[in-house]
Amino acid sequence: AQSVTQLGSHVSVSEGALVLLRCNYSSSVPPYLFWYVQYPNKGLQLLLKYTSAATLVKGINGFEAEFKKSETSFHLTKPSAHMSDAAEYFCAVRPRNTGGFKTIFGAGTRLFVKA
């Protein structure tokens, strides 16, 4: 069965510092991979997705993620954190062999940004 693991339920960075949120997946076939952000009392918003084109994926708000098959990882990064980045981030996988949206989400990582 496919699964996704996010390392660290909480990450704290200073404003202007590098943001690194880790995600590893478990799958015999590389799935489609996604990062979502959730602000308080809001639904999820798609940040970026990997679908087998370029391994370095650029998303919204200055975020990017790199797919590394050898490490089964899809870590999310941003060079310089802003206060507005404080939110919860979810890594998600969608198996390639299904025709629908049976998306599997990680447990989430809450990002704190210190002034």
Next chain:
Amino acid sequence: KAGVTQTPRYLIKTRGQQVTLSCSPISGHRSVSWYQQTPGQGLQFLFEYFSETQRNKGNFPGRFSGRQFSNSRSEMNVSTLELGDSALYLCASSFLAGGPDNEQFFGPGTRLTVL
């Protein structure tokens, strides 16, 4: 373009009751998926509908059911509520069903509290 709307936004029920949640997708979208979000279990896939047909189903008991109408609006029903059903229920819509290029747009969710 209006986003995904969910009603009601907040709901309080008691054990044993039943509840119906509603989701109106973005105009033109035909796929609707439902997710349950809890602090303990995270985000879990409930089911997905496309053109009034259930395409995928998660691992939830039969107390959880759903349907989709011809105008793509969807409802989910939970019967015989249990305390553990307290959660944020998120609905997501997409133009087509499945596939990596069909982005899901999430609604703000319905917060269900079971007393």
